[in-house]
Amino acid sequence: MDNKKKGRTMKVGVCGTGKMGAAIAQRLKSCGHELTVWNRSPAKAQPLVALGANVAESPAALCAACDVVITMVLDDTALDAVYRGAGGILSADLSDRLVVDMSTVLPATEEAIAAEVKAKSAAFVECPVGGSVRPAREGKLFGLVGGAEADVKRARPLLEQLCRRIEHVGAPGAGARLKLAINLPLLVYWQALGEALALCRPLGLPPDRLVDIMADTSGAAAAMKNRASDLARALAGQLPPTASFDVRAARKDLSTMVAYARTLSLELPTAAAALKSFDEAAAHGLADNDAIAVPARWATGQ
Template structure:
């Protein structure tokens, strides 16, 4: 298929490359043009604008940071709805507010487009290994049509309901991941305070009920104090804002989520927004009076 891919950052770039390697004809656009390099090296094409990228595309994939970015890319004056061919299938891989997704889906239908919200989980490693979990909201027919795209970038691909449902499930995912990271950070600082062999401790913890994907992927980063971003704190801060806002609207109480959201906000306020979310360890260190 002829695919336009808008947003070639940490996640979008490897996803676009996988699509190109799967035999699709991918044209990519990113506000920072140098980020199109990997796609071009894989045989894809770099576009100079969204309008240029979507010209003639059967599928338009979007992977940008936040709700205003998606709204601008899709509904802006120079965006997808104004320039793509009617009938194009638009797949939004971004993580944004469910209500914004529902509004954009309605606008897409009015303009003759099909929109799926398809946020992903798995971080940079999942994107690089084409092993993402993809939670998809939209019609069953459009979900079926998007399968070749999803199968090129993901491993666990599930249709979870109508428009907005993918974003709601992703919000729950981000709530759980943040909670796991916060507790792992507390456990690491606790173990270090007692002089335990932390590498050995992590190994045995991973073999029991405390084991998790978060422990597998983030514990070593914490032990090494190596926080090169796979998923940035500032983005998880944004996602927890989505969770707390949506929970409030639904009348749902998330007391642990509220605490973790404040810890993530503290990390960002202390200048750690560009670090991997495992850098939440630094908040626990500061609170424990153990930071350097």
């Protein structure tokens, strides 16, 4: 049975309608929920208005209109503004609301926000997700959930409409820890792949053939195999017109990993080196491009 048909219709609000937030909102709308959205840049919410969503003037106003509030923003600073800023979520009456944060941020940030939301008589669940825009639209994300058992039980019917798999891994902050761990090998891999492809420059092989060879080896990650055609075009100078996961977001995740590791008295030398490469790509004007721009840049030397 299509998981669109599970659960009752609810009044759901989404704060943050960037790439992932908009895709999640579209999925919720397609599942029949009454949707209200808010975004710091109102223009980004207009495509959702065309689908029938309501627009709130502030996160607090969104909370007043909804039973469930979902936040999906880029980083800790943005999340702090959405919750604690003027007209933020924590300024609203949250009694009996369910608040779900799907951002990828520091574990300590999730722990602090969870405590503040709970103090306002609301349920709180964190659910950072694995997957990009297309899986979000199709309800095929991988949810890494942190929260109290009762709160997670309450959130599960809605999360099942967004995720192909849900793993409740502990208290608030646990999902953030696991999400950072999961993203680390992928982002390091994109940099390593770029270096590997750079070694192949003297061969002069056509990009599609080179990628096909590399993808059929034990060193190829699933992400490369899934995006082989995109990578081949990127090597030929044709980056994807829209990013499923852009360099800016990748940089943020890598910097968050390195910062979190330091709270554990750990160093992440490989992640730190990858971060430097993503920083350089952003400095060359690639911040808004898909993350495969990084291996493409290394492979071509541009």
